[in-house]
Amino acid sequence: MCLFQYDDDPEPEEPVPAGLLHVPVRPGTTEVVLRMFRTPLGERTAVGFTRPDLLATVLGAEQPWIRLSAPALRALASALGTCRLTVDPTFTAPVVTPVPARTTAAAARAL
Numbered sequence: 001m002c003l004f005q006y007d008d009d010p011e012p013e014e015p016v017p018a019g020l021l022h023v024p025v026r027p028g029t030t031e032v033v034l035r036m037f038r039t040p041l042g043e044r045t046a047v048g049f050t051r052p053d054l055l056a057t058v059l060g061a062e063q064p065w066i067r068l069s070a071p072a073l074r075a076l077a078s079a080l081g082t083c084r085l086t087v088d089p090t091f092t093a094p095v096v097t098p099v100p101a102r103t104t105a106a107a108a109r110a111l
Helices: 052-059 070-079 104-110
Strands: 020-027 032-034 036-038 044-048 065-069 085-087
Touching: 020 044, 020 052, 020 070, 032 070, 044 070, 065 070, 070 085
Parallel strands: 044 085
Antiparallel strands: 020 032, 020 065, 036 044
């Protein structure tokens, strides 16, 4: 048993260290911004992929990304108020688009 923990040590539920991750980002005002997601239960999480093809499969080929280590991603996510890191998620829901408000006349016809 090792008495020392290193930044690259895996979490108990992770079998091996994730290494460098492909992290989805979105354009910001001057730089890129870390893209945050939600778990099925609604908890905020940072997401990283071990391969760019996995990221493209889940989020699309146009999704911009950067390379970060798992400890660096955790540090950035904790600054945004979340501690959870999800590696290689297999599903994401589409972005919610706002529904235009119906006019009073259209709402009356719907009834």
